[in-house]
Amino acid sequence: MGKLCDFFHYQLMSSKSINYQFKKKLNSTLGGEAHSYCYQCGACVGDCPAAMYSVDFNPREILLQALLGDEEALTKKDSPIWNCTNCYTCYERCPQAVRPVEVIIALKNICYQKMTASPEVNQIVESVKASGRTVRITSLSDRRRKELGLGEIKSVPTDELKELFEP
Amino acid sequence: MKYAPFFGCMITVKYPQMEAAVRKTARNLGMELVDLEGFSCCPDPIFFKATDKLTWLTIAARNICIAEEAGLDMVTMCSGCTATLSEANFHLSTEPELKEKVNQRLKRIGREYKGTISVRHIVTVLRDDLGIDRVRESVKRPLGGIKVGIHYGCHLLKPSEIMRVDDPDYPTILEKLFSAIGAEIVHHEKQALCCGKACMSENIPEKMTYDVLTSLKKSGANLMGLICPTCFDEFDLGQIKLSRKYNQDLTIPILYYFQLLGLAQGLSPQEVGLHLHKTKTDQIVEKLAGSN
Numbered sequence A: 001m002g003k004l005c006d007f008f009h010y011q012l013m014s015s016k017s018i019n020y021q022f023k024k025k026l027n028s029t030l031g032g033e034a035h036s037y038c039y040q041c042g043a044c045v046g047d048c049p050a051a052m053y054s055v056d057f058n059p060r061e062i063l064l065q066a067l068l069g070d071e072e073a074l075t076k077k078d079s080p081i082w083n084c085t086n087c088y089t090c091y092e093r094c095p096q097a098v099r100p101v102e103v104i105i106a107l108k109n110i111c112y113q114k115m116t117a118s119p120e121v122n123q124i125v126e127s128v129k130a131s132g133r134t135v136r137i138t139s140l141s142d143r144r145r146k147e148l149g150l151g152e153i154k155s156v157p158t159d160e161l162k163e164l165f166e167p
Numbered sequence B: 001m002k003y004a005p006f007f008g009c010m011i012t013v014k015y016p017q018m019e020a021a022v023r024k025t026a027r028n029l030g031m032e033l034v035d036l037e038g039f040s041c042c043p044d045p046i047f048f049k050a051t052d053k054l055t056w057l058t059i060a061a062r063n064i065c066i067a068e069e070a071g072l073d074m075v076t077m078c079s080g081c082t083a084t085l086s087e088a089n090f091h092l093s094t095e096p097e098l099k100e101k102v103n104q105r106l107k108r109i110g111r112e113y114k115g116t117i118s119v120r121h122i123v124t125v126l127r128d129d130l131g132i133d134r135v136r137e138s139v140k141r142p143l144g145g146i147k148v149g150i151h152y153g154c155h156l157l158k159p160s161e162i163m164r165v166d167d168p169d170y171p172t173i174l175e176k177l178f179s180a181i182g183a184e185i186v187h188h189e190k191q192a193l194c195c196g197k198a199c200m201s202e203n204i205p206e207k208m209t210y211d212v213l214t215s216l217k218k219s220g221a222n223l224m225g226l227i228c229p230t231c232f233d234e235f236d237l238g239q240i241k242l243s244r245k246y247n248q249d250l251t252i253p254i255l256y257y258f259q260l261l262g263l264a265q266g267l268s269p270q271e272v273g274l275h276l277h278k279t280k281t282d283q284i285v286e287k288l289a290g291s292n
């Protein structure tokens, strides 16, 4: 109940009104649609490691901002969403099947479109496009494999992958 | 029993000692690994998934198609690959609209996702297909006296509705597998904590790693046993950095399950690539030699 008060409090105190446009966008992003089922119970918080280890991160608060459509807070550069460890504990705990981590990933997808995503994300995509892998093959990796009696690393048909990136 | 192995990027390129250990121990267990052509990155369930879920699902589906065409179930050796491929397989086989969207893209390269095979982390194959007894019987040199502190990692177990491996809060699968090869399991306080690798903050993963390592040290474990190269990546280098930073000995050998299984099956430390780890594993090797 206290959490629900938070919701109204937030609305009263902030000059912002609900941004329905952004909520619609979140609804049309895979995994974002369940955000509206959140009733702010906080069950996702207790065992969240990112919340345990940082006062700035709280999945319930992220969901509250999603309910309000607070685009700026959620998708700005260095948004707190990038501190999620992707552990999926909140997915287990949420009684409303919100799958908070999937909402967070949907928000990350929106950041990627807006070019506010963390730089590591872009590096990974470029690497997969170029070589089909996230880790670069070096002479050291080849030597180690040989030493262990393993075969050469097979190349990936990147021409096939390229076709799959287009919407 | 035949399976299509999916080693992924981390193991293939960065930690081939894990691949060597899996190949050598699987042979001793009577598991036939049939290598298929054309697999790419799973793709990565953290950063790649953060860009565009539909593209992520489509590239994952392409990998699954390769195994479907060969009519083989996929076995994965990394919890990250397991997460991506299992999630894709689950969503595409239960959500027809999503499958249709993915297949529209796959059509461009002459492939089609059908949903005819399963994806399994190799530890579930050991427990469910081969059986714990077969694992136990493959041991020639039981690890008597070696105390293992388990690090479960997240993606083998969660989300449980998709993974369906074990109780995500009270799992037993790894205890069973490590006990079967003669290890003594020691429980430690932070056994279920995430490795933190996916978190983009600098401080959060560092504090988590510190807590996992001190919890292990307190438990009296001789080594950390795990099943994921990404967790390994976080702890192997992490413990050296943190020991320096806190001026405290936080080092503890880390072994991938199949390396330890290999040692128990009589393979040499070189054959399972222990010398390639950053953290020294000499104590383990000496302890093993002493107990036999």
Ligand code: SF4
Residues within 6 Å of the ligand: A044, A047, A048, A049, A050, A051, A059, A083, A084, A085, A086, A087, A088, A089, A090, A091, A100, A101
């Ligand atoms: S997945 Fe993210 S939000 Fe959910 S419990 Fe883990 S760290 Fe917290």
Ligand code: SF4
Residues within 6 Å of the ligand: A037, A038, A039, A040, A041, A042, A043, A044, A045, A059, A060, A063, A093, A094, A095, A096, A097, A098, A099, A100
């Ligand atoms: S996401 Fe789920 S667990 Fe978290 S506050 Fe909302 S309803 Fe509760």
